[in-house]
Amino acid sequence: MNIIFVKHGELYSSDHVNLLYNKLSIYYPHAIFWCYTENPYNICSEVNIIPVLIKPTLKKWWNKLALFSNDMPFEGECLFFDLDMEIISDPSSFITDYTKLTIINAYYKNELCFEHHAYNVKINSSIIAWTHGGQQHIWDKFLINKDYYMRKYAGIDRFLVHENIMINTFKDGIVNSVANKLYENAPVNMYNGISYSL
Amino acid sequence: MELVTLYKNALKCIDNIYRVSQYDADTDMFRIPDIINATNDSQIQSKQWLVDELSKITTEQPSWIVVAGSWYGCLGPLLADAYGEDVRIDLCDIDPHCKKIGRDLLKDIGGDFRFKTADALEWFISRLDKVSILINTSCEHMERDDVKFMVQLKNPDTIIAFQSNDYTSVMSHINTSPNLEDFIDYLNLDEVLWSGTLPHPHKNYNRFMVIGK
Numbered sequence: 001m002n003i004i005f006v007k008h009g010e011l012y013s014s015d016h017v018n019l020l021y022n023k024l025s026i027y028y029p030h031a032i033f034w035c036y037t038e039n040p041y042n043i044c045s046e047v048n049i050i051p052v053l054i055k056p057t058l059k060k061w062w063n064k065l066a067l068f069s070n071d072m073p074f075e076g077e078c079l080f081f082d083l084d085m086e087i088i089s090d091p092s093s094f095i096t097d098y099t100k101l102t103i104i105n106a107y108y109k110n111e112l113c114f115e116h117h118a119y120n121v122k123i124n125s126s127i128i129a130w131t132h133g134g135q136q137h138i139w140d141k142f143l144i145n146k147d148y149y150m151r152k153y154a155g156i157d158r159f160l161v162h163e164n165i166m167i168n169t170f171k172d173g174i175v176n177s178v179a180n181k182l183y184e185n186a187p188v189n190m191y192n193g194i195s196y197s198l
Numbered sequence: 199m200e201l202v203t204l205y206k207n208a209l210k211c212i213d214n215i216y217r218v219s220q221y222d223a224d225t226d227m228f229r230i231p232d233i234i235n236a237t238n239d240s241q242i243q244s245k246q247w248l249v250d251e252l253s254k255i256t257t258e259q260p261s262w263i264v265v266a267g268s269w270y271g272c273l274g275p276l277l278a279d280a281y282g283e284d285v286r287i288d289l290c291d292i293d294p295h296c297k298k299i300g301r302d303l304l305k306d307i308g309g310d311f312r313f314k315t316a317d318a319l320e321w322f323i324s325r326l327d328k329v330s331i332l333i334n335t336s337c338e339h340m341e342r343d344d345v346k347f348m349v350q351l352k353n354p355d356t357i358i359a360f361q362s363n364d365y366t367s368v369m370s371h372i373n374t375s376p377n378l379e380d381f382i383d384y385l386n387l388d389e390v391l392w393s394g395t396l397p398h399p400h401k402n403y404n405r406f407m408v409i410g411k
Contacts, residue, residue: 055341057372117227147339148293150370152228 002074002132003028005083007037008052008063012083014042015198021047023087034074036067048073056146061155064125065142068135075132082126084196085175086189094174094187095129101138102129103160104190105169108180119153121161123169126190138165200275200307201242207303208237214302229299236270237303240398244361244405245273247396248335252359253280255391255409260330260357264288266318266348267336271300271311277333278309290314290321319344322351329356337362338371342384345373349385357411360385365403378406387411 003024005017017035021044025033033047040049050073053066066072067080077098095102104124114120141163142149153159160167176186178194212230219225235241260281265273268289277287289300289311297313304311314321318340322332332352337345337360349358362375375381378395387410396405 055343057341059369059372062369116223119228145293147370148232148295151232 001028001031001076002078003031003033004067004074004078004080005033005035005037005047006064006067006080007035007039007043007083009060014040014044016083017047018042018044019198020081020083020085020087024081027087027090027092028079031079032074036063036072056143058146061125062146062150064128064156065139065159067128068130069139070133070136072132078128078130078132080125080128081188082190084191084193085126086191086196087187088189089187091127091174091187094170095127097168098129098131099134100130100168101135101160101166102168102170103127103157104175105172106177107172107182108177119158119162121157123157123161123167124175124190124192125155125157125160126192127170127174127188129170141165200279203305203307204272204275204303205237207305207307208233211299211302226295229295233270233299233303236272240400241272242276243399244396245276245335247405248273248333248359248361248407249276249280251392251394251407252331252333252357252409256281256331256357258330260285262286262288262325262329263331263333264290264318264322264325264329266290266322266332266334267292267339268296268300268313269293269336270296270303271313272303273333273335274300274304274309274311275307278307278311283308284310286310286312288312288314288321288325290316290318292317319348322348326351326356327353329353332356332358333360334358335361337381338365338374340373342373346384346386349387354388354411357391357409358385358387359407359409361405361407363403363405365398365401375406378408381406382408385410 035047036050038052106122106124109122173183175188175190176183177190268291271289274287294315297315300313362381364374366374390410392409
């Protein structure tokens, strides 16, 4: 079992990684923790560091797609968390199937209608579950025309949906979006870009 | 006059994409703003700037020009206008759709344009001895090591005309330069024949250009 974070750039610090580790290691005591980062300074020693790939050079959230590469050192089940997530209680009852690529359903967008060419989506990749080795095709597809995809899509969620990647969603209630509160008893609060003080 | 044809072709292309989209839900509508961006004033201005300065420096008629990262090939007509319709111009881009769209945009424009879908570095490496001029107006989109490798591998007589910028907020700009000096420095040419900066007319960023050997 692998639990993975991505820390790229200056928006989040080692404190965010360490706090998530401290909380999640309670509920996943046997997991191997990883952080994919170019700056491992002050990340606690219990979190294994994966240096950011020399190539391709990617910015911000696009680095998350590298986690699907077979070159990553994971074995078996993989669980990713964005760094602006607050663990309130044990999320494992919601995260049971790693055989398919599973992502949060953005419940706060359920009632919205989007034109196809707006490329908006109703998923949120702040938590992702998958099995290592099973999603290399995502990384391969991205690499074929990455420059175009980064122009066309505002983020990886839109890329995943509109490039027809097979996606499952977690049962609603796994997260409570702080900006759109509905699931007050959710095990995870999701700040989704809102300023988040530790 | 060739620019008028280019714009007319762009409008036809966009019209066709829209018409197809009415029957095919999988039509890539993003190609519409992408084509508009490729032919906008600032893009054409920066490419005309390249051709204007390059043509002052080149004393011999080139036989073979390679444009790395050519997008939809809008530089092609400007090069053909400056150097004649007989010079071979390879327009190389890794995006597989650039070839079809590029051919539509350059339809009825005189010139020996050859669209290639390939990694620009790999394409250039296999033709090192034959290329008179190597152009790259997309350095900010490419790995710095790959850009440097192109310069290191080239024939000493091949002239390069490269552009980059300091527009860091764009996600696909993975290799910007903070200033012209940084761009000149990492290219590490044997001889810089010309260098300069072109501020964007409306946005707060600069385009840099270096011509040399």
